[in-house]
Amino acid sequence: MAQRRRRPAPRLVCGAPRRERRRRLMAQRGPGTPTARTGWWHRLRRDRTLLLMVAPAVGLLLLFTYVPLLWTTVAFKDYDPFTSGLWTSPWVGLDNFTLLFEDSRFWDAFANTLSITFIQLVLFFPVPIALALLLNSVLSDKVRGLVQSILYLPHFFSWVLVITIFQQMLGGAGLLAQQLRAHGHEGFDLMTDPGVFKFLITAQLVWKDAGWGVIVFLAALSAVNQDLYEAAAVDGANRRRRMWHVTLPALRPVVALLLVLRVGDSLTVGFEQILLQRDAVGPGASEVFDTYVWWVGIANTDYGIAAAGGLIKGAFSLVLVLIANKVAHMLGEQGVYRK
DSSP states (O other), X not given: OOOOOOOOXXXXXXXXXXXXXXXXXXXXHXXXXXXXXXXXXXXXXXXXXXXXXXXXXXXXHIIIIIGGGGGGXXXXXXXXXXXXXXXXXXXXXXXXXXXXXXXXXXXXXXHHHHHHHHHHHHHTTHHHHHHHXXXXXXXXXXXXXXXXXXXHGGGGSOHHHHHHHHHHHHSTTSHHHHHHHHTTOOOOOGGGOGGGHHHHHHHHHHHHHHHHHHHHHHHHHHTSOHHHHHHHXXXXXXXXXXXXXXXXXXXXXXXXXXXHHHHHTTTOOOHHHHHHHHHHHOHHHHOOHHHHHHIIIIISOOHHHHHHHHHHHHHHHHHHHHHHHHHHHHTTOOOSSOO
């Protein structure tokens, strides 16, 4: 009996069935789903140009933010850079924190910092939002560009120049005081008045940085769908109602995010600005957390106490960010990070 010859299996022509299966799989996954070929090495090669562009910023962040974390151990040591280094300084445990909490100047600086933060949160934070709403209502592009340029300009001034301008206007020999004396009235000197110092530095901050803060809110307003305004107008909503029901809800996520960041940064209230005016009003009214750490750590060379103060500031700011972000989540906003 003759043996039956086995037929050869049909060969795939150019891998057509395989390509068809791959095409169907990609259609099921969607265009944004990564495949086996788009692994981390493939994405690294694909985005190498962008990674090279961001590499200097990442290097600076590592150098000036994460590398100095090694020196947080100074808060637990009797550190003296002239006689012993970081690794050979003797450990003192929590003695630096004890000395810090027993210093009345620390609590005065802490109270001044919180009060200045509260005043700036109430008087400064809403100003960029209001300016963005006003600029967004301007129809002429030329007028809007001119106003934006005028508002942005003070941001590029140094604090030395800003304080000099306020001194020439509100100081004892300033323009306003001279005009009052010329007309038979008593002059004033707001630049050396401890009672109005917190409101004075808030006014300086508004004049310098309010226009710059408008950029973020204008960017958020530019992303609002114009069809929403048209639909609201068709429904009979006037300009005020359109602002309340369309514009402000569009700004709500940005406002929540910036408010969380502002609360987390509450212990940082303008080191250079306050240090330049500290001698004019005295440390009782102007001493804040950063200036206290600077005077204790740099001027008096108590590096351990200054490091302990900085560590407390970082821990307190982290707690404030977590609390504020939790409140943002309870209000239905994303905050700094999602749940």
